[in-house]
Amino acid sequence: MKKLVVLLGALISGVVSGSQIELEKVYLHGAHEQAAQRGPQIEEARLVFYFNQKPKVQVVEKKVAKKQWSSVVVTVPNLGRASGELKTALEKIQQRTTDQYVLKVNQHKNGDMEITVTFDLRKINVAVDEFTSIGTKPGLSITLYHQPTIDGLKNAQQSILQVAHHAPTLVIDCGHGGKDTGAVGTHGAVEKDIALRVGKKLAQVAEKKGYPVTMARSDDSFLELDQRTSCAHNGASCVFISIHANHAQDAKAQGIETFYFERALFKPVFQTGGAWSADIMSDNLGVLSKQCADEIHKHLLSAAHSYYPQAVDRTVKKACSQVLMGAFVPAVLVELGFLSHPVEESYLINDTYLDIIVAGIMSGIDSFVKGSNRG
Numbered sequence: 597m598k599k600l601v602v603l604l605g606a607l608i609s610g611v612v613s614g615s616q617i618e619l620e621k622v623y624l625h626g627a628h629e630q631a632a633q634r635g636p637q638i639e640e641a642r643l644v645f646y647f648n649q650k651p652k653v654q655v656v657e658k659k660v661a662k663k664q665w666s667s668v669v670v671t672v673p674n675l676g677r678a679s680g681e682l683k684t685a686l687e688k689i690q691q692r693t694t695d696q697y698v699l700k701v702n703q704h705k706n707g708d709m710e711i712t713v714t715f716d717l718r719k720i721n722v723a724v725d726e727f728t729s730i731g732t733k734p735g736l737s738i739t740l741y742h743q744p745t746i747d748g749l750k751n752a753q754q755s756i757l758q759v760a761h762h763a764p765t766l767v768i769d770c771g772h773g774g775k776d777t778g779a780v781g782t783h784g785a786v787e788k789d790i791a792l793r794v795g796k797k798l799a800q801v802a803e804k805k806g807y808p809v810t811m812a813r814s815d816d817s818f819l820e821l822d823q824r825t826s827c828a829h830n831g832a833s834c835v836f837i838s839i840h841a842n843h844a845q846d847a848k849a850q851g852i853e854t855f856y857f858e859r860a861l862f863k864p865v866f867q868t869g870g871a872w873s874a875d876i877m878s879d880n881l882g883v884l885s886k887q888c889a890d891e892i893h894k895h896l897l898s899a900a901h902s903y904y905p906q907a908v909d910r911t912v913k914k915a916c917s918q919v920l921m922g923a924f925v926p927a928v929l930v931e932l933g934f935l936s937h938p939v940e941e942s943y944l945i946n947d948t949y950l951d952i953i954v955a956g957i958m959s960g961i962d963s964f965v966k967g968s969n970r971g
């Protein structure tokens with residue numbers, strides 16, 4: 597009997613470990629222009645894959661024929677074949693070829709997916725990391741670091757990634773849009789509309805203060821998360837803010853919370869030589885993002901309290917939020933309140949309240965920018 601149990605156990609575990617993994621989402625973050633046309637940036641590109649379960653990823657570095665070039669091959673075994681939107685997303689990756697790197701994705705008949713990054717050793721370092729997203733999905737990130745930018749910052753002994761300009765460009769990302777409504781409130785308020793309204797107000801206030809503004813979307817259009825960050829790759833001269841409203845099953849859940857991303861949330865799997873120093877630089881970006889989140893949150897909350905004293909402080913939190921992972925500048929995501937909470941929903945459609953919290957966000961950005969310039 598015991599033998600049978602053991603045998604059965606082995607059979608079951610065999611089935612489990614052999615079960616197919618599904619690819620759920622693919623993102624390719626990074627600027628599309630060639631390097632010469634834009635400012636310094638530490639990360640050239642980031643490829644992110646989400647799966648329904650954690651895959652056993654293998655990574656090897658391979659020599660290539662081209663002198664001074666190398667390649668990193670990431671194999672994800674036992675993967676269901678991608679079709680539809682995912683297939684298109686994978687094809688998009690192959691089209692991103694620059695003078696510094698070439699990306700390739702192969703889906704083999706045996707179920708293995710092979711992602712190959714072939715790159716100029718003098719320019720690029722590659723890091724492969726695993727992480728768990730804010731929605732608890734297992735993710736895989738492949739980051740291409742730009743080593744000359746990192747060396748330049750080091751040699752100049754610049755306090756790395758300071759917001760160098762008195763008025764950096766403010767990239768405003770109004771959450772959701774188009775077919776993606778985001779959360780819908782108890783009385784019908786729609787997150788994508790609130791995000792757009794707040795974003796437009798913020799753009800107006802920021803422009804009056806002399807900040808150049810870029811809007812990821814300025815109407816009700818749908819954007820993928822990697823499209824939203826494509827304008828946030830200009831090194832230190834940019835601040836990225838993503839605007840959202842929350843939703844929870846529990847109608848009592850309420851309050852304001854602010855998110856940022858730092859590399860320490862990643863679990864390193866593989867890195868080429870210089871990627872370690874790139875990590876340190878990236879972590880500095882994490883530090884800046886935290887400062888930015890702290891300032892925005894503090895000012896936003898105190899502004900909210902002036903009109904809505906019961907506003908709950910849900911604090912500043914770090915998370916692997918996809919839109920933050922792809923912005924290679926100080927980046928913050930604000931959740932302005934809960935649409936599932938009837939009182940907060942009524943505030944979030946109240947024009948006076950929105951003006952007040954927008955002023956709060958603006959003074960937070962101001963305070964962050966001034967603080968960075970002082971340092």
Ligand SMILES: [Zn+2]
Pocket residue numbers: 771772778779787839840841
């Ligand atoms: Zn949202």
